Each structure stands twice: as structure tokens, then as C-alpha cells.
Amino acid sequence: MAQAKNGKSLETEGEVNNTEQAAAPAENTREGNPKNTKPEEMVHLVVFKLGTESYGIKIEQVKEVTVTPAITRMPRTPHFIRGVANIRGDIIAIMDLEDRFGIRPAPIPENELVQTSYTLVIEAKDYSIGVVVREVPQSLNIAMSKIDKAPAFLQDISINENYIEGIAKVNNQLIVVLDMFKILTNDEIKQLAS
Template identity: 70%
Template sequence: MKGNTKMKDMNSAETASSPAPDTREVSSLEAATKSSTATEETIHLIVFRLGSEEYGIKIEQVKEVTVTPNVTRMPRTPDFIKGVANIRGDIIAIMNLEERFGITPAPLPLDRNPAVTYTLVIEAREYSIGVIVREVPQSLNLAMTKIDKAPSFLQDINIHENYIEGIAKVNNRLIIVLDMYKILTQDEIKELKG
């Protein structure tokens, strides 16, 4: 009996002598872990090529991606507006961003059909527009920390709003992130609506 009591006393003494974890340390570690997870905000981009460079648009600005239907040329429209097309019952203007930005198209691989293009349908509050791209767009998730703000001198002087949101760095790739709602001037939007 006394032996058992002695064992109990030793166990309780060992327990008492081993330091209890400091609850402040544990809670601050948990808070740091939670805050680092919470601050790691991600962005989902639709990535495509214009010329030999890569561009991206936030997925929430893209309503759909489809093979470009027949485009009907419209008179008295800017050169970069290729015409209008019927996409799922909606007649929308089709824009060529390479022409809009003055980018020389890159040569297509021999196995690619130049007649097949893809259209990203952008739906803004005031208008809908289709953007032609020559290759199948890709989907990409990345951390917001991977996007640097674009220097102001990179902006188009003809457009008052900055449509380049930033430049994403992904491994050895640079992706120019566009805000499609700011690509057109107010005058161009009025022309499209008219």
C-alpha cells in the first residue's frame, strides 16, 4: 500500500515539475497561422496570348469562352472592332485586342488552323463585348502577392483609366493582367451602344 502511495506521489511530482504549455504561446501560434492563411488571397485568371506575350483577365469578368462564330462586319466602327456575332442568342461586338493595342500577331504553328479562333465574352454593366484570341485560353490560380502593380508609364495615353492592373510573375513567365472594364473609352462605349 505504502509503495503504491509512493508511486502516486512520484508521478504527481513529475507531472508538477514538467512545465505546462503556456496557453499564450499556443494561442499566438494559432493566430499567426490563421492570419497567414487568411492573408494568402488568391486570384483566378483566364490567360491567353496576344502576339508573343501572355495576358490575363480575372475570371469574374469573363462570362464564357466559345469558338468564335461568324462575324458580320459593321460600317463606321473602329478598326479593332471586327464586327458583331450571334453568341447564344445575343448580338455582341467582337474586338481584336492585338489591333487595339497595336501588337503584331505571332506566327501560328503549322498544325494550327488560322480560321479557328476563340472568343472571351466580357459582360460589363453597360455593354457586352467579345474578345478574339487565337489559342485556347488557360485557367490559372495564383496568389495576389505574385502580382506587382504596373508602372503608370505602361498605360495607354489615349485612355484615361488604367486598364493594366498589374504584372503577374509565375515561374519564368510574366502575365499582364488587364481590367477589361477599362479597355474602352466612354466614346467607344457610346459607339458600341449606338
């Protein structure tokens, strides 16, 4: 891998040392060599904390982010559904991913008397759901090459499809990238719809 001036990595064929790269003719770029001119694919994530760890969702899966409104508990819903809330005129179920994944919430600092939470509204084809997070979600653009495929043993065997898309490496931080459209089972989706 060689570094371009703009910080993007460039693929090179075979092993070439730095001296040979500097001596390589410049006409490769002028001839439109796609290896040197193709920009690296980027992904835009909405990043948030669950417990003390960082998680991300591709921005195209997030319809909006809002301060969590009043939540009304509903009977006979899964344990990880806090209830329903009115978000811009739509009544949607509010899901607690910490409860869903069995993650212990991070301790609340003593100086924070009132904790504001935020809701990520996820709009799938057949349903909409809100996901509660405790801190303001952050926006992050990263290269696809920074996201590694998650090992199979990390997947939830009770769910047919993988909802962990991968693990992103940003500086010294790991971010678990989720596919929110696969986070619920078909039975859970039917239960929420009814």
C-alpha cells in the first residue's frame, strides 16, 4: 500500500519499494489508469454508545434523530421494547438496544440530574422503530476498507440473518456496525405490527 498526498491509500501491483515508486513514470495517471484514480468507497455512519462501547448505523437507515419524547409502556411487548412514542405524528415502538443485547448501561455521572436521551428513527419497508441512545449521536465518514467483516462467532444464532455488518477501526477505537433492518426476527416484527 502506498499513501497518496491526500491521505488515501493506493493499491500497487506486486511488491515495489519506495525508490521504484518514485521512479515510476507519471503517464500511468495521465492514461487514466483506474487503479490510481478510483476514489476509495466511503460510508457515512451515525455513531452512538451502548454501555461504554461504540456502535454505528449507516446513515441511509436512519430517518431522523430527535430528543426522546414521552414513552407509553405497552403490555405484551418484547422485554427490549420500552413502549411507544409520538414522533412527528407517528406512533412508533421505542427499542432499547442495551436491553436487547444484554449490555449493562454506563453509569450516569452524579452531576447530571436529568439525563436527556435521543431516539434514532429507523424506517424499514414494513415498519418504523425508534432506538434510544443516551448521548448525542455523532456523524462519521470512514473508508469501507476500515470496516472488517465480523467473525461468525460474534453473531446471534437466534436470529437468522447477520445484523452485525462489521467492525470499524477508527484511530484506537472499535465501532460495531449494525444493520438495523436485520435486528428484529420476523416474529418480533409481526408482534410489533399487531
